[in-house]
Amino acid sequence: MYAIVNIAGKQFKVAKDQYIYAPKLEGEAGSSVKFDNVLLTDDGGKVNIGAPTVKGITVSGKILEHVKGNKVIVFKKKRRKGYQVKNGHRQQFTKVQIENIG
Template structure:
């Protein structure tokens, strides 16, 4: 059984007891979260598709921890001008464990 759920404008395919890295969510580690924008549910071959979302279906999860992603380097340069700027960025994510679908 799996579901496709929208979290902060991004779509994730989730299953029970799976860990996902979603964009940073409000809440502390150990707190429960619920995602109600479920777009699709597959229950053993029986597929339910929402238009655009399924009503009465939610995905429950638990926040495990808040983490940072890998560093992305941003390098700007203009040739023959002596201009070079190097910046780095680390996106913040929330590690969520999916507890139930339905």
Template structure:
């Protein structure tokens, strides 16, 4: 069984006991979260598609920790002008373990 869930404007395919890295959420480690925007549910071959969401379904998970993603280098340059800027960025994520779909 799996579901496609909308979390903070991004779509994730989730299954029970799976870990996902979602955009940073409020809440401390150990807190439970509930995702109501379920777009699709596959229950052993029977697929239910929402219009726009599937009513009666929700996905619950547990926040494990808040982490940072890999560093992305942002490099800007204008040729022949002597201008070059190098910056880095690390995105904040929340590691969530999916506990149930239903």
């Protein structure tokens, strides 16, 4: 069984006991979290599509840790003007383990 869930504006295909890296969520490591915005569920070939969400289905998970993603380099340059700027950015994510779909 799997479900497609909208978490902070991004869609994730989740299954039981799967780890996902969602945009940073509120909560401490070890706390539980519920996602109500389920767009689609599939239970052994029986597909249930929401309009816009599936009613009565929630996905519960456990926050494992808060982590940072890989560094993204932002480099700007204007040729022949002596202008160049180099910045870096690391996005913050939350590692979540999916415990139950239902």
